[in-house]
Amino acid sequence: xxxxxxxxxxxxxxxxxxxxxxxxxxxxxxxxxxxxxxxxxxxxxxxxxxxxxxxxxxxxxxxxxxxxxxxxxxxxxxxxxxxxxxxxxxxxxxxxxxxxxxxxxxxxxxxxxxxxxxxxxxxxxxxxxxxxxxxxxxxxxxxxxxxxxxxxxxxxxxxxxxxxxxxxxxxxxxxxxxxxxxxxxxxxxxxxxxxxxxxxxxxxxxxxxxxxxxxxxxxxxxxxxxxxxxxxxxxxxxxxxxxxxxxxxxxxxxxxxxxxxxxxxxxxxxxxxxxxxxxxxxxxxx
Amino acid sequence: xxxxxxxxxxxxxxxxxxxxxxxxxxxxxxxxxxxxxxxxxxxxxxxxxxxxxxxxxxxxxxxxxxxxxxxxxxxxxxxxxxxxxxxxxxxxxxxxxxxxxxxxxxxxxxxxxxxxxxxxxxxxxxxxxxxxxxxxxxxxxxxxxxxxxxxxxxxxxxxxxxxxxxxxxxxxxxxxxxxxxxxxxxxxxxxxxxxxxxxxxxxxxxxxxxxxxxxxxxxxxxxxxxxxxxxxxxxxxxxxxxxxxxxxxxxxxxxxxxxxxxxxxxxxxxxxxxxxxxxxxxxxxxxxxxxxxxxxxxxxxxxxxxxxxxxxxxxxxxxxxxxxxxxxxxxxxxxxxxxxxxxxxxxxxxxxxxxxxxxxxxxxxxxxxxxxxxxxxxxxxxxxxxxxxxxxxxxxxxxxxxxxxxxxxxxxxxxxxxxxxxxxxxxxxxxxxxxxxxxxxxxxxxxxxxxxxxxxxxxxxxxxxxxxxxxxxxxxxxxxxxxxxxxxxxxxxxxxxxxxxxxxxxxxxxxxxxxxxxxxxxxxxxxxxxxxxxxxx
Ligand code: HEM
Ligand SMILES: [Cu+2]
Ligand SMILES: [Cu+2]
Numbered sequence: 172x173x174x175x176x177x178x179x180x181x182x183x184x185x186x187x188x189x190x191x192x193x194x195x196x197x198x199x200x201x202x203x204x205x206x207x208x209x210x211x212x213x214x215x216x217x218x219x220x221x222x223x224x225x226x227x228x229x230x231x232x233x234x235x236x237x238x239x240x241x242x243x244x245x246x247x248x249x250x251x252x253x254x255x256x257x258x259x260x261x262x263x264x265x266x267x268x269x270x271x272x273x274x275x276x277x278x279x280x281x282x283x284x285x286x287x288x289x290x291x292x293x294x295x296x297x298x299x300x301x302x303x304x305x306x307x308x309x310x311x312x313x314x315x316x317x318x319x320x321x322x323x324x325x326x327x328x329x330x331x332x333x334x335x336x337x338x339x340x341x342x343x344x345x346x347x348x349x350x351x352x353x354x355x356x357x358x359x360x361x362x363x364x365x366x367x368x369x370x371x372x373x374x375x376x377x378x379x380x381x382x383x384x385x386x387x388x389x390x391x392x393x394x395x396x397x398x399x400x401x402x403x404x405x406x407x408x409x410x411x412x413x414x415x416x417x418x419x420x421x422x423x424x425x426x427x428x429x430x431x432x433x434x435x436x437x438x439x440x441x442x443x444x445x446x447x448x449x450x451x452x453x454x455x456x457x
Numbered sequence: 458x459x460x461x462x463x464x465x466x467x468x469x470x471x472x473x474x475x476x477x478x479x480x481x482x483x484x485x486x487x488x489x490x491x492x493x494x495x496x497x498x499x500x501x502x503x504x505x506x507x508x509x510x511x512x513x514x515x516x517x518x519x520x521x522x523x524x525x526x527x528x529x530x531x532x533x534x535x536x537x538x539x540x541x542x543x544x545x546x547x548x549x550x551x552x553x554x555x556x557x558x559x560x561x562x563x564x565x566x567x568x569x570x571x572x573x574x575x576x577x578x579x580x581x582x583x584x585x586x587x588x589x590x591x592x593x594x595x596x597x598x599x600x601x602x603x604x605x606x607x608x609x610x611x612x613x614x615x616x617x618x619x620x621x622x623x624x625x626x627x628x629x630x631x632x633x634x635x636x637x638x639x640x641x642x643x644x645x646x647x648x649x650x651x652x653x654x655x656x657x658x659x660x661x662x663x664x665x666x667x668x669x670x671x672x673x674x675x676x677x678x679x680x681x682x683x684x685x686x687x688x689x690x691x692x693x694x695x696x697x698x699x700x701x702x703x704x705x706x707x708x709x710x711x712x713x714x715x716x717x718x719x720x721x722x723x724x725x726x727x728x729x730x731x732x733x734x735x736x737x738x739x740x741x742x743x744x745x746x747x748x749x750x751x752x753x754x755x756x757x758x759x760x761x762x763x764x765x766x767x768x769x770x771x772x773x774x775x776x777x778x779x780x781x782x783x784x785x786x787x788x789x790x791x792x793x794x795x796x797x798x799x800x801x802x803x804x805x806x807x808x809x810x811x812x813x814x815x816x817x818x819x820x821x822x823x824x825x826x827x828x829x830x831x832x833x834x835x836x837x838x839x840x841x842x843x844x845x846x847x848x849x850x851x852x853x854x855x856x857x858x859x860x861x862x863x864x865x866x867x868x869x870x871x872x873x874x875x876x877x878x879x880x881x882x883x884x885x886x887x888x889x890x891x892x893x894x895x896x897x898x899x900x901x902x903x904x905x906x907x908x909x910x911x912x913x914x915x916x917x918x919x920x921x922x923x924x925x926x927x928x929x930x931x932x933x934x935x936x937x938x939x940x941x942x943x944x945x946x947x948x949x950x951x952x953x954x955x956x957x958x959x960x961x962x963x964x965x966x967x968x969x970x971x972x973x974x975x976x977x978x979x980x981x982x983x984x985x986x987x988x989x990x991x992x993x994x
Contacts, residue, residue, distance in 0.1 A: 204920075206905045208841065223838050230828040237795065238821065244802045245817065249809075250739070256806040260741040269796045270789060277558040277785045280835065286779055287837040294776040334524075341523050341920045365771075370611040371704055373769055373844065377910045382840050384770045386705060387610060388698020391771035408769070408912045410604045412611060413531045416915030 205401070209378045212403055212424065218287050225283065229276060240446045245352030294394045297362030299355065303386035305365070305372025305407065308414035312353055315364070319434040326351045328417050336415075347404040352421035356395065356430035362394045370412060376405035376422050384409055397424040472591025486581070489573035490978060491558045492944035494580050494827060494891060496875075498555030499868075501583055504943070505547030507589065511939050512540040517933040519898075523920050533916035534602035535594065535618075543721070546629045547587055547880065549860050554579075554636045556867055557664050557873040558939060559875065563969035566649030571642035572635075579635040585774035586628040587621045593618035604914060606715070607681075609696035609707040613688050620689070622680045629961035630675040637668035637675075644668075649968065651987040655749070658967050659742065661702035662749050663728030666756045670717045670724075671867045673760075678714040681707060705770050720759045722834055724854060726863030727794055730816045732967075733870050734798050737813035738805030739964035744797040747979045751797075758787050768836045769843050777836045788827070795824055809886030810962075811927025818893050819859065829904070844914075847907025865868030865943070866894070872977075873957035877975030880950035888946060891939040 211217040248254045299317035303310055316321040329350045333339040342348075357359050365374050365385035373380040376395075383393040397403075405420040425433065479487050488494055516536055519527040528536065558576065562569055593600040598616020601607065612619055644665045659667045685707070686695040694700025696707050735742045742748065764772065764780040800821055804868060807813070829851040833839045842848055866886070873879050900974045902925035907913075918926065957974040967985065972980045 187458050205909055207908050209910055219838055219841055222835060223556070223841075225831070226835060226838065234824075234828065237799065237824070241799045241802065241817075241820065244799065244805075245807065245809075248738075248802065248805050248807055250806040251808070254806045256739040257804040258740065258745050259804075260745065260801075261747075265800070266744055266747055270793060273789050273792045278786065280831075281782060281785060282757070284781060284835045284837060288774055288777050288781070291837050292777070305506070323712075336525075338524050338526075343920075344586070345919050346917060347919050369532060369615065371608060375844075379608065380841065382769050382843065386770070388704070393771070400851070407507045410534070410608070410611065410844075410914045412602070412614070413534065415534070416530065416917050441482075443774060 193429045202347045212378040212401060213289075213397050214397050215291060215379050215395060216378060218290070219380045222283055222287055226280065229280065233276070264282050276416045283391045291393075293361050294392045296360060297394060298359040300364065301353065302357075302364040302366065302390075303353075303385060303420075305367035305369075305374070305411065305418075306359075307369050307412050308407075308418040310349075310372075310374070310407075310418060310420060317359075318356070318430070319437070322434065322437045323436075324351045326353070326421070328419060341435065346406065346417065347406070347419045347421070349419055349421045352402070352423045354425060354430060354433045356427045357424050358427075359398055360394060360396045362392055364390050364392050371409050372404070372411045372418070373406045373409035374420060375408040376403050376420055377401040379405075379422065382408055397422075400424050400426060487577070488580075489569075489577050491562050491570045491573070491576065492875075492976065492978065493578050495555050495557075495559030497580050498551050498558060498583075501580075501587075502550075502552035502555060505543050505587060506868070507552070507940070509540050509543035509933045510940065514933060514937050515929040516540065519916050520918070520926050521930040522927070523918055523923055525917055528916065530916045531602060532599065534604075534914065535600040536911050537914055538599050538602055538604050539590070539594070539859075541779050542625075543587075544589060544625070544856070545605060547583075547716075549722050549856065549864070550629075550633065551583060553664075553722070553860075554633075556626065556660075556725065556729070556864075556871075557640050559635070560645070560969060561643055561661060561664060563972065563980060564661055564967055565644060565647060565652060565875075566968045566981045567643055567647035567989060568979065570639050572639050573646060575635050576639055579632045579639065580925055582628050582632040582635075586625040586632070588626040589621045593621040593933065594623065598633070606708075606711060608711070609685055609688065609704050612685050612713075613696065620686065622688050622958075626682050627679055630679045633671050634677050637671035640664055640668040641672075647983070649936055649987040655746065656987070658728075659731040659745065659748055660725070660728035663724040663731070663752055664788050665726045666752050667721050670721050670756055670759070673966045674708045674714040674717045674721075677710060678718075681710040681714065684710070705767070708770060709763070709768050712766045713760075715766065716763045717756070717759045719852075719855070720755060722860045724756070726819070726860045727752065729863045729867040730798065730819055733812045733816045733866055734801050736870075736962050736964040736966070737810065737816075738802050738807050740801060740805040742797070743800035743803075746791070747793055748797055754790040755787060755838045756791075758783060762787065764835060765836075765839070770837050771806065781834060781836040785831065786833075788831050789925060791827055795820060795827075808963075810869075810882060811880075811889055812866045812870035814886060814889040815862050818889060819862040819866060822854060822858030822862065822893070822896070826851055829854065843908060844912055845907035846903040846911045846913055849913050850900050850903035850907060853903070857900070862892070862953060865889075868947070870962075871969070872947070874969060874972075874974050874976055876951050876972075877957055878950050879888070879957050879961075880946050880954065880956035884942065884946045884949075887938060888942050891942065892936065895932045895935035895939055899929050899936055900932070902926075902928050 207219050208223060211220050228452045263414060299319060300315050302313040302315050309325055311325045312323065314320055321438040326349045329348045330345055334345060336343050363374060363381065363383065365383045365386040366389060367387040369387060372383055372385040374385055379395040381395050383391055383395045401424055403424065407415060407418045467672055478484065485493065485497060515528060516533065519533055558570060596617050599618055601612065601614055601615045601619040601622045604614040644661050684695040687696055688697065694702040696702050696704045731742055731748060762784045764776065765784045768777060833851060847873060869880060869885055906922055906925050911918055959973050960970050961974060968985055971985065
């Protein structure tokens with residue numbers, strides 16, 4: 172409790188300090204993922220991260236200039252200091268300037284943003300295609316093209332009930348862990364098709380730079396190419412009812428050899444039931 | 458000119474409506490006087506603000522720590538939804554209409570609003586709507602839990618609380634439309650002789666434009682929720698792919714209403730701030746004409762940016778680019794406004810009474826919300842911000858520090874005119890500073906939560922988000938308690954205090970300051986002569 176209180180005090184002081192020069196520490200801030208986007212694990216996520224930082228720096232500069240004027244004025248142009256009010260109330264030059272300059276700044280933002288949109292939307296030439304189906308409240312995955320084709324499983328939250336319902340201290344991956352993670356190989360273009368069974372969900376993995384709504388009755392797509400191995404965690408990002416906060420996404424990016432081994436193991440697991448029912452029904456992509 | 462408003466305002470069979478017509482409760486139920494109706498709107502919206510606030514604090518209490526301690530997920534979602542609906546439709550919008558009722562006739566020199574009886578009706582529709590909305594917590598299945606955006610098909614799944622919310626929205630929409638028509642006609646037809654459109658106070662301009670927005674988009678919202686209603690009960694499939702519909706259609710229609718709606722909640726705030734800054738800088742508003750054009754451009758642009766709320770639905774690249782550019786463009790007229798306010802302050806002779814503190818605070822904090830808005834306009838990055846706490850931070854910066862702070866500023870500014878007494882300046886300033894600090898303690902950390910990956914509308918989260926959530930909850934309770942101080946200052950000022958002069962503020966200009974304080978029940982029965990001060994134009 173006292174520990175908590177001390178922490179809160181510290182945070183409050185930090186916040187107060189932050190108010191003075193809100194963006195002042197943004198260099199360290201950028202490096203620390205607690206205050207910023209998660210560390211990118213794909214080229215796309217890195218581009219998004221750069222664009223985001225570019226926006227922050229531009230906003231920071233405008234912020235300093237504009238509020239520099241305002242706070243100087245608050246300091247200097249006070250009645251209590253004997254300031255006498257000027258009576259000017261327009262200036263065509265100034266007004267044109269502060270309309271044109273922002274337009275130029277916007278062009279500087281729009282240019283890189285447009286390039287990123289175009290890249291983000293290019294889902295062609297995928298190596299592996301996986302369909303993610305949102306259900307209230309879990310995800311179903313079908314590997315429908317490329318290495319691993321035919322693998323299908325359902326992925327649900329695996330945080331133990333003790334933590335969820337009985338208040339045991341939450342583990343490190345509380346609410347961000349699943350029984351059957353998605354496994355993909357490093358360096359391959361993975362196309363994710365999203366759809367849903369009941370209501371709209373959204374498939375979001377921040378470190379990979381993807382978020383795509385999963386819409387019942389429709390198929391949408393997005394893609395990523397992971398450039399480092401690891402476990403990347405995400406969540407459903409569209410309110411989908413009671414357990415919206417309980418349908419996480421876990422993606423394991425592994426080497427090509429490990430991926431091949433995983434595929435073989437999955438195939439073996441499903442071999443017995445599959446043999447009985449002849450061929451597994453091909454996933455219904457469209 | 459003078460005969461027309463006279464007639465309309467009083468009706469034909471109602472000549473006894475001076476100071477004391479019906480008394481007691483009947484005075485309020487039958488009220489047609491714009492000041493009485495304005496007062497009722499303000500009281501109503503404050504009650505709704507407190508109700509929405511209690512819901513928000515319950516959410517924040519649940520989010521104080523990881524795990525479920527206070528409410529279950531289902532009820533959490535109901536609270537989130539109702540908090541949003543109550544704050545938007547119950548607190549912020551009616552509060553601005555209250556200001557319009559009280560101040561527009563006084564500012565344009567009219568005896569009352571154009572349609573006094575309809576005015577009564579637009580107000581009295583609100584309490585039944587509020588009862589429907591809040592009463593829905595107590596029906597089987599509870600209130601709607603589909604988020605204030607009521608996205609289909611989730612909203613099609615809800616229990617009868619959803620139907621009650623739909624009817625409440627219909628009624629509140631009707632009320633808004635009637636209020637808006639009244640405002641348009643009052644401003645266009647009842648201005649004092651000599652007050653041309655380009656000479657009227659900026660608050661009138663912002664409300665005139667807002668009223669047009671309301672008339673244009675409230676029917677769109679009504680249409681969207683009616684389609685949900687028929688999908689729920691009458692077998693239509695507007696939003697069901699199995700029947701040839703499309704869930705995303707709902708979002709298009711909703712946000713075609715929704716984006717202009719955010720300007721409905723901020724343009725009158727711009728108006729209030731544009732009245733206050735010149736008063737306390739003792740200097741005319743800089744760039745009056747460009748303020749008018751900026752307001753109009755924002756309103757027009759607001760109709761072509763709606764899909765920036767839908768970048769993650771997956772639309773073609775060209776569509777994304779169009780909506781991204783259109784959204785970015787809005788930053789230009791918004792920037793012009795901020796620059797004009799600062800230029801008004803520049804080389805003024807400023808004092809910082811509470812209305813000015815809230816206005817300057819508004820510029821500072823609203824602009825931070827504007828920066829995050831600009832960041833959100835960048836489609837590929839927005840896709841990562843969307844539906845996270847970054848967005849929650851953004852819209853509270855523009856709604857709380859924008860709309861709400863401007864409402865506080867306006868309240869302190871005109872309170873002496875309403876009550877005839879000066880409020881307690883020391884307590885007013887304390888209200889400002891506490892609000893400002895606690896607001897930032899609550900909402901600034903939410904930016905970080907969103908960036909680090911915490912999605913919105915969830916009752917529980919991973920422990921890595923624990924410390925910022927704790928901080929936000931502490932701030933929220935501080936902010937909530939501070940608003941009780943506001944209530945105290947207002948009540949104290951209604952009860953008495955230092956007598957206010959007609960002028961109230963040294964630098965104040967405009968017709969409302971020519972009538973005594975408190976403003977008598979009937980004002981401008983004979984239209985005043987409006988002489989624009991030389992420096993206006
Ligand atoms: C005491 C001050 C306030 C606090 C502590 C507060 C807190 C919150 C919280 C915790 C949420 C839920 C976020 C989520 O899970 O997505 C929320 C949502 C929201 N708030 Fe507030 N809020 C406050 C004031 C306001 C005001 C004045 C408005 C004015 C319009 C407002 C508008 C909204 C809206 C529109 C939502 C979205 C609801 C939804 O997700 O459907 N809030 N607020
Ligand atoms: Cu969800
Ligand atoms: Cu919008």
